[in-house]
Amino acid sequence: MCAASGPPSRxxxxxxxxxxxxxxxxxxxxxxFYNFYASINQKLARGAEILYGDEEASLLPPARPCPxxxxxxxxxxxxxxxxxxxxFVDLFDRMFFHDVVFLDEDMVKxxxxxxxxxxxxSGGDTIRIAEGLGAEGAYELERxxxxxxxxxxxxxxxxxxxxxxxxxxxxxxxVDIKIANISKTAPTVKQLGRKATTAxxxxxxxxxxxxxxxxxxxxxxxxxxxxxxxxxxxGGPSMVTGNASEIMAxxxxxxxxxxxxxxxxxxxxTLIGNVAAVRSELGNGVLYLFGPHFEHxxxxxxxxxxxxxxxxxxxxxxxxxTSGMSEIVLDGAAKRKLVRDIKxxxxxxxxxxxxxxxxxxxxxxxxxxxxxxxxxxxxEAIWKRLxxxxxxxxxxxxxxxxxxxxxxxxxxxxxxxxxxSRIDDRLETQGIAPHLFDSLRRLTMFCLQTYFNSLLLDN
Amino acid sequence: MDYLSSNKILIVNLESGxxxxxxxxxxxxxxxxxxxxxxSSLYETYKDKDPIVLxxxxxxxxxxxxxxxxxxSAKSAKTGEVAHSPLTLKAGMELKYTGFDYVVVLGKAVKxxxxxxxxxxxxxxxxxxIWGSDVWKASDHxxxxxxxxxxxxxxxxxxxxxxxxxxxxxxxxxxxxxCWGFGKSFGEKNLKAIALRGMGLLEISEPEDFVDQxxxxxxxxxxxxxxxxxxxxDIFSAMGENDATEWILPLVHRNxxxxxxxxxxxxxLYLSEDPKTLTEPDEPEPGFLVTDPCALLGFKxxxxxxxxxxxxxxxxxxxxxxxxxxxxFCVKSGEKDPENIEKSLKDLEGPVSVPDCGRFSYWAPxxxxxxxxxxxxxxxxxxxxxxxxxxxxxFGIHPIFANMAPELSEELMLEMVNKGTGLxxxxxxxxxxxxxxxx
Numbered sequence: 001m002c003a004a005s006g007p008p009s010r011x012x013x014x015x016x017x018x019x020x021x022x023x024x025x026x027x028x029x030x031x032x033f034y035n036f037y038a039s040i041n042q043k044l045a046r047g048a049e050i051l052y053g054d055e056e057a058s059l060l061p062p063a064r065p066c067p068x069x070x071x072x073x074x075x076x077x078x079x080x081x082x083x084x085x086x087x088f089v090d091l092f093d094r095m096f097f098h099d100v101v102f103l104d105e106d107m108v109k110x111x112x113x114x115x116x117x118x119x120x121x122s123g124g125d126t127i128r129i130a131e132g133l134g135a136e137g138a139y140e141l142e143r144x145x146x147x148x149x150x151x152x153x154x155x156x157x158x159x160x161x162x163x164x165x166x167x168x169x170x171x172x173x174x175v176d177i178k179i180a181n182i183s184k185t186a187p188t189v190k191q192l193g194r195k196a197t198t199a200x201x202x203x204x205x206x207x208x209x210x211x212x213x214x215x216x217x218x219x220x221x222x223x224x225x226x227x228x229x230x231x232x233x234x235g236g237p238s239m240v241t242g243n244a245s246e247i248m249a250x251x252x253x254x255x256x257x258x259x260x261x262x263x264x265x266x267x268x269x270t271l272i273g274n275v276a277a278v279r280s281e282l283g284n285g286v287l288y289l290f291g292p293h294f295e296h297x298x299x300x301x302x303x304x305x306x307x308x309x310x311x312x313x314x315x316x317x318x319x320x321x322t323s324g325m326s327e328i329v330l331d332g333a334a335k336r337k338l339v340r341d342i343k344x345x346x347x348x349x350x351x352x353x354x355x356x357x358x359x360x361x362x363x364x365x366x367x368x369x370x371x372x373x374x375x376x377x378x379x380e381a382i383w384k385r386l387x388x389x390x391x392x393x394x395x396x397x398x399x400x401x402x403x404x405x406x407x408x409x410x411x412x413x414x415x416x417x418x419x420x421s422r423i424d425d426r427l428e429t430q431g432i433a434p435h436l437f438d439s440l441r442r443l444t445m446f447c448l449q450t451y452f453n454s455l456l457l458d459n
Numbered sequence: 460m461d462y463l464s465s466n467k468i469l470i471v472n473l474e475s476g477x478x479x480x481x482x483x484x485x486x487x488x489x490x491x492x493x494x495x496x497x498x499s500s501l502y503e504t505y506k507d508k509d510p511i512v513l514x515x516x517x518x519x520x521x522x523x524x525x526x527x528x529x530x531x532s533a534k535s536a537k538t539g540e541v542a543h544s545p546l547t548l549k550a551g552m553e554l555k556y557t558g559f560d561y562v563v564v565l566g567k568a569v570k571x572x573x574x575x576x577x578x579x580x581x582x583x584x585x586x587x588x589i590w591g592s593d594v595w596k597a598s599d600h601x602x603x604x605x606x607x608x609x610x611x612x613x614x615x616x617x618x619x620x621x622x623x624x625x626x627x628x629x630x631x632x633x634x635x636x637x638c639w640g641f642g643k644s645f646g647e648k649n650l651k652a653i654a655l656r657g658m659g660l661l662e663i664s665e666p667e668d669f670v671d672q673x674x675x676x677x678x679x680x681x682x683x684x685x686x687x688x689x690x691x692x693d694i695f696s697a698m699g700e701n702d703a704t705e706w707i708l709p710l711v712h713r714n715x716x717x718x719x720x721x722x723x724x725x726x727x728l729y730l731s732e733d734p735k736t737l738t739e740p741d742e743p744e745p746g747f748l749v750t751d752p753c754a755l756l757g758f759k760x761x762x763x764x765x766x767x768x769x770x771x772x773x774x775x776x777x778x779x780x781x782x783x784x785x786x787x788f789c790v791k792s793g794e795k796d797p798e799n800i801e802k803s804l805k806d807l808e809g810p811v812s813v814p815d816c817g818r819f820s821y822w823a824p825x826x827x828x829x830x831x832x833x834x835x836x837x838x839x840x841x842x843x844x845x846x847x848x849x850x851x852x853x854f855g856i857h858p859i860f861a862n863m864a865p866e867l868s869e870e871l872m873l874e875m876v877n878k879g880t881g882l883x884x885x886x887x888x889x890x891x892x893x894x895x896x897x898x
Contacts, residue, residue, distance in 0.1 A: 351606065
C-alpha cells in the first residue's frame with residue numbers, strides 16, 4: 001500500500017488541482033481523467049519509471065513517493081453477473097489498464113487469483129454469484145485479499161463480502177459491514193416493483209432509488225480532493241460500518257435524475273448520510289466496496305476514484321505469472337478469417353437483437369429481470385472493439401478461446417434467432433433465456449479477453 | 460472515401476464463391492461522382508463477365524430530402540444494353556448501410572443461393588429451400604431465418620427461375636422499377652435474392668452544416684407545389700389522369716413514403732377488406748402496396764376494375780413479373796378477367812414496348828409532377844426527363860420525387876455532396892457524367 005495520512009511536504013497545492021473547491025469542479029476544470037490515466041499507464045507499460053508525487057502523476061492524491069506500475073486486474077464475469085461488468089471494461093479500456101484477465105468461477109477456484117493485483121466485481125445476482133463461487137471460490141478470494149490483493153466491488157460486488165448469515169453468502173463474511181437497506185417488511189413500492197425489493201431470507205432488501213445520486217467524499221486517501229460527485233445506483237447497498245472500516249463516501253443528496261422506487265422520506269432515511277463507499281482492510285489486502293456503480297462510463301469523477309483506489313492500494317509488488325492458459329499469436333490469413341468469422345456472427349446477432357427490442361418480453365433469471373435491450377449491451381461491447389482487431393496485424397489468443405470463440409458466436413446467433421422465432425409464434429422463451437445470457441456472457445469474455453491480450457501485444 | 464461512403468466496393472463471384480473488396484477511390488468519385496456514374500463504370504470494367512452491379516449515390520441514406528435511391532445496373536434482357544433500375548422503399552438506404560457502396564455480382568452459382576449483405580460482411584447463403592417459392596414466401600423465409608423483419612430483400616420469383624425476359628427483381632413483397640428484366644439476370648445466376656441489413660453510420664465531412672441545411676431544405680420543400688398531395692392517386696392527377704384518381708380512391712387504405720422522401724409515392728390498396736378499417740385486418744394479406752403508378756394505369760387502360768387491377772398487380776409481385784408489361788399484354792389481348800390473367804403469367808412472352816427513356820427505368824412518370832420546372836416548352840420534357848433521372852440516379856434521389864421537387868437543383872445537390880464529402884465536385888464534372896450515362 002502506498003497510502004499515507006496527509007499530503008507529504010513535497011506535494012504542493014499547485015500540483016493538486018481539486019484544491020478545496022470540492023463539489024463538481026473536477027470536470028469543469030477541463031481535466032480529462034481518461035487521458036491522464038491512459039498516459040500514465042502507457043508510459044508504465046513501456047517501462048517508464050513514474051513515482052507517486054511526480055508531476056506527470058499529479059492527479060493522483062497525495063501520498064508517499066513510491067513507484068507506480070501497471071496492475072494486473074482480474075474482472076469477474078462468472079455466473080450470476082449482469083451486464084455491468086462491461087462498464088469496468090470501458091473504464092479499463094479508456095484508462096489503458098490493459099492487463100486484464102476475465103474470470104469465471106472455475107478460474108477463481110483454480111487459483112488464477114494468485115497472479116493478480118486487483119480483483120474487480122460489478123453487479124448481478126449476489127446469491128447466484130456466491131453460489132457459483134462456492135466455498136472454494138470464497139477461500140481463494142479471502143486468501144487473495146489476505147495476501148495483499150485489492151478487491152474492488154460495486155453493487156453485487158459490494159454486497160458479496162458483507163456480513164450475512166444467508167446460505168451461500170455466509171462464506172464471504174470478509175468485512176464487518178452490514179446492509180442498511182434491509183427491512184423485516186417489504187416497503188410500499190411506487191414503481192418498478194420487481195427491481196425495488198428482493199426477498200432476503202426472512203427479510204427484504206429494498207432499493208429506494210435508481211439512477212443518479214449525489215455522493216460526498218470523506219476526503220480520505222484516494223478520495224481526497226473531490227468533494228461531492230455523482231454516481232448511479234442500481235440496487236447497490238447503503239452500508240453500516242464497524243470501526244475497522246474507513247468511510248470513503250456517503251450518500252449526500254438526490255438529483256433531478258433520481259428515480260424513486262419507494263416513498264421519498266423512506267428513501268432519504270435509508271440513504272442520505274449513510275455509507276456509499278468504504279475501504280476495509282483484510283490481512284495484507286484491502287477491499288473497496290461501492291454501493292453505486294462507480295465504474296459506470298457516464299460518471300468520470302467516480303471512474304477516476306476507482307482508478308485512484310487501484311493505484312493507492314494495489315499489491316506492493318508484482319507477483320508476475322500468467323493466467324495459466326497457453327496463448328498463441330495469430331496473424332495473416334488465419335487472423336483475418338477469425339476476426340471476419342466473429343464479425344459475421346456478431347453482426348447477425350446484433351441484427352436479431354435490435355428486432356427483439358420491439359418485443360414486449362422480459363425474462364427472470366435468478367432474482368434479476370432481463371429485458372431484450374440487455375442483449376445488445378454485450379454485443380455492442382464486442383462490436384465496438386472489432387475494428388481494432390481488424391486493423392491490428394496480429395492478435396493474441398488462448399488455444400481454448402481459439403477453439404471455442406467462433407462456435408460460441410454461432411451459438412449466440414442461433415439462440416437469438418430461435419428466441420425471435422418463438423416470440424413471433426407467441427411461444428414462451430423463458431426456458432431459453434438463461435442459456436442465451438450465459439452464452440452471451442461467455443462469448444463476450446472470449447472476445448474481450450482476446451481484445452485486451454492483443455492490446456498488450458501492440459503495446 | 461472517408462465521408463458519405465463505406466469506402467468499399469464488393470466483388471462477389473458466385474461461381475467460385477470468392478468474395479473480395481476494393482476501396483472506393485477518391486479519384487473514381489472525383490471523376491464519376493457516384494450512383495449510376497460509378498455503377499456504369501464498374502459495369503464496363505466487368506462487362507465480359509455479365510455483371511449485375513448494385514450501388515448507391517453519395518446522398519443515399521443521408522438526411523437530404525428524397526435520399527432513398529439505390530440502383531441496379533446490368534444488361535437488360537429486353538434491350539441487350541446496360542440499363543439502370545431504381546431500388547426504392549427502404550432498400551436503397553439499407554444497401555448503403557450494409558457497409559458496401561457498390562456490389563458487383565459475377566458468375567453463376569452452382570446451386571441456388573442468396574447474397575446476405577450485413578454490416579460490411581457478405582455471405583453467400585444456400586437458397587435451395589426457397590428456389591421455386593414465390594416472392595412473398597421467399598422474402599418471409601429470409602426474414603424469418605435471419606431473425607429480423609427489417610431486412611430488405613431484392614427477390615425474384617418463378618418468372619425469373621423460368622427465364623422470362625419480363626422477370627422483375629422485387630423489393631420485399633412489392634413490385635419495383637425494374638422494367639428491364641433484371642429478374643432474368645438474377646435467375647440465370649441462380650441468385651434468388653440479395654438480403655440487405657446494416658446498422659452502421661455515415662460520416663459527414665461538415666456534419667453540422669450538412670444536417671442544418673438538410674432540415675432547412677425540408678422546411679422549404681414542405682411549402683412546395685406538392686404540399687397537401689399524397690399517394691399514387693394524386694400522382695395520377697398530376698399526370699392529367701383524373702379518371703384514374705377517382706377509379707382508385709375507393710380502395711385506398713393508406714399512403715406510404717420511401718426512406719426520407721417527403722412525398723408518399725406508394726399507396727396501399729385494400730382488396731378484400733374495407734379500406735376505411737383502421738384496426739388490424741382480419742386477413743393476413745388484405746391488399747397490396749402499389750409502387751408502380753404507370754403499371755396501375757396500364758391495367759386501367761386495359762379495362763380492369765381498380766380492385767381487379769390491384770389483385771393482378773399482387774399476383775405479378777408474387778410471381779416476380781413486371782406488371783407494366785403484363786398490362787400491355789392485357790391491352791393487346793383484351794383480357795380483363797384477373798384469374799385468367801394470373802393463370803397466363805407463366806406463358807407471357809414476346810416483345811413489349813420500351814419508350815424513349817435512355818437507360819433509365821420508365822417506371823417514373825415521363826414528365827414533371829405538380830410543377831413544370833419553369834419549362835415553357837413541354838415538348839422538351841423528354842430530354843428534361845432523362846437529365847433529371849440521370850441526376851437522381853447519380854446522387855441517390857428518389858426518381859419520382861426528383862420530378863416533383865424543383866427545389867432540388869443540380870447546383871444544390873453538388874453543394875451538399877461537397878459539404879458532405881469534402882470533395883470539390885463541380886458542374887463540369889456532373890455534366891460529363893450525365894452525358895456519359897445518358898449516351
